[in-house]
Amino acid sequence: MKKVTFTPIGVIRTPFKTRDDAPIQPSRAEGARGTVEIRPDLAEGLEDLDGFSHITLIYHLHLSKSFKLKVIPYLDDVPRGVFATRAPRRPNQIGVSVVRLIKIEGTVLHIENVDMLDGTPLLDIKPYVPGFVDQAEVRSGWLEDALRRDKKKK
Numbered sequence: 001m002k003k004v005t006f007t008p009i010g011v012i013r014t015p016f017k018t019r020d021d022a023p024i025q026p027s028r029a030e031g032a033r034g035t036v037e038i039r040p041d042l043a044e045g046l047e048d049l050d051g052f053s054h055i056t057l058i059y060h061l062h063l064s065k066s067f068k069l070k071v072i073p074y075l076d077d078v079p080r081g082v083f084a085t086r087a088p089r090r091p092n093q094i095g096v097s098v099v100r101l102i103k104i105e106g107t108v109l110h111i112e113n114v115d116m117l118d119g120t121p122l123l124d125i126k127p128y129v130p131g132f133v134d135q136a137e138v139r140s141g142w143l144e145d146a147l148r149r150d151k152k153k154k
Ligand SMILES: C[S@@+](CC[C@H](N)C(=O)[O-])C[C@H]1O[C@@H](n2cnc3c(N)ncnc32)[C@H](O)[C@@H]1O
Pocket: 018, 019, 020, 021, 022, 023, 024, 025, 026, 060, 061, 062, 063, 064, 086, 087, 088, 094, 095, 096, 097, 115, 116, 117, 119, 120, 121
């Protein structure tokens, strides 16, 4: 297959310096604030984004250098296919997080509920629109039991 290369559109700044520090998902990162610094040449592309309460960030999990096709995910002790997990070590190290957009100041986006490491290269931003997601009969596979067990522990 032909290689695909991307140039980051910016960088994500968060309080998390090591992988162990970072929350596992935005839903577990309540109140964790960060910023997104967008390249000045792309500033015009931010117009109208301020009307959205949440945005989807697509980024390079740049510190993941290797992967396994079966992983024991957080929340489980059974090996799962990597594509059935959100594990950061995957064949293409792409991360996706829906975060809360607090405000935009120039080319700096202030965001909340961040689960990525400081310095993570940002590849794209999309507005989060629940109405674009088909919600009919959503199933969450092995995570349904895992999340139920996790909830009980608290
Ligand atoms: C389970 S992943 C989920 C990432 C994203 N929300 C997703 O679902 O694609 C989150 C973990 O990835 C790790 N991580 C975050 N940023 C990273 C980066 N830039 N490079 C490598 N690992 C990273 C941290 O250990 C964090 O707890």
